[in-house]
């Protein structure tokens with residue numbers, strides 16, 4: 001499990017060490033970690049450090065100091081380096097050390113921004129030390145003019161690689177929001193602990209890969225703001241059939257999905273649930289959808305009954321339900337049943353407050369906007385996308401339900417906390433039907449959940465696990481070309497086999 005902390009909490013944890021005079025030592029530890037990561041990246045990309053070209057973007061604070069000290073170490077290994085100062089008063093000792101190793105220095109202005117961008121683009125590595133946890137708001141002029149610099153991952157591997165010092169400059173270390181211009185990175189080397197701003201919203205997308213350098217803060221940190229499940233955590237949440245199990249004891253999932261307008265969503269949700277592994281799927285829906293389900297998935301038991309007459313351990317309701325009134329009623333009944341229930345797509349519009357954490361809402365940004373607005377907290381999609389962490393927390397607290405917000409980093413908030421973030425997905429997963437398969441995976445995890453309600457956050461953990469399995473299946477599928485939702489069940493099986501064998 002990876003634990004991330006708000007930038008403010010990390011700064012508070014640093015304070016006693018700073019008060020004890022350990023500031024310079026902490027900075028050297030941070031700079032050494034940044035140097036090691038940057039050197040490793042240069043070695044992987046070009047085989048050696050000697051002869052490489054580095055640009056350091058250095059702002060006024062300690063973040064710039066870290067980056068300049070790290071670049072000084074690269075200078076000592078034969079890299080030629082230019083420091084571009086984005087403020088007048090950069091860390092004087094770090095700048096002196098950089099100059100002392102033969103580094104070149106220039107000051108960024110509006111007039112030379114084009115030249116600096118060209119310098120960056122012709123270099124092998126850019127170290128972004130403009131703003132760290134002390135940054136307020138987005139990048140300001142003239143540094144804002146550098147935000148057009150694209151990291152190698154967005155240029156299909158072409159130089160330069162951009163390495164962010166502690167966090168991408170311009171991103172809020174607490175929320176991941178981008179109040180203005182910001183820089184994107186290939187790799188973020190973060191100090192003391194990952195910041196929550198690297199795991200949510202624009203910050204999660206801007207960070208690229210995240211590496212954490214231990215500078216001795218962990219004993220000073222309290223409750224994490226966001227957690228991320230790793231493979232071992234997910235493997236521990238999966239229930240495998242025991243020798244004495246039969247189809248009913250393994251877990252039966254009820255799926256109320258599809259409509260005359262959208263029958264395919266029901267097929268995708270059912271296929272994903274079966275691939276994740278359940279004792280049985282009981283499918284409820286209109287006749288043409290049932291026929292399709294029986295053709296595609298003969299093992300599913302189909303009926304047109306109501307939720308109350310259907311014996312299951314968990315529900316999925318909503319994918320492809322459209323305006324079908326019977327399906328909407330089933331979603332309402334599933335929410336009221338007390339059983340774990342995934343409420344997706346159109347069914348989210350039937351959500352009221354006073355739900356329990358066993359109800360898991362799975363909106364995308366547009367659906368979350370509508371949900372919050374229906375609950376009297378009017379907002380717009382741009383606001384949700386700019387700061388998804390605050391909005392997903394608000395939705396969980398207002399409804400009492402667990403809320404999974406789909407995105408580049410999928411966020412899951414339990415009412416009152418905790419929050420999980422999973423970012424294994426590939427942009428190729430942004431395809432029709434992808435969300436329906438996520439519902440099926442999560443429904444299957446809920447139906448087979450042998451651990452029961454557990455403590456706070458139990459359902460959020462299962463939802464985070466489902467998001468991770470979905471993301472990994474998408475990434476695996478993308479190795480063979482563009483992702484089609486109907487091919488995801490095969491990839492889900494392979495991902496789960498990997499977890500179960502490890």
Ligand SMILES: NC(=O)C1=CN([C@@H]2O[C@H](COP(=O)(O)OP(=O)(O)OC[C@H]3O[C@@H](n4cnc5c(N)ncnc54)[C@H](O)[C@@H]3O)[C@@H](O)[C@H]2O)[C@@H](O)CC1
Nearest residue numbers: 026027030060061062063131132133134135136137138166
């Ligand atoms: N404090 C410590 O003990 C340690 C700090 N470390 C580094 O120090 C960073 C925090 O250092 P600082 O507190 O100096 O903060 P920053 O390095 O983020 O810089 C803050 C400075 O930038 C200015 N500023 C704020 N927002 C701005 C904006 N939007 N545009 C232009 N200028 C802006 C502020 O006036 C201030 O001068 C961390 O991110 C980390 O990189 C590490 O060296 C580890 C130890």
Ligand SMILES: [K+]
Nearest residue numbers: 128131167169
């Ligand atoms: K930075």
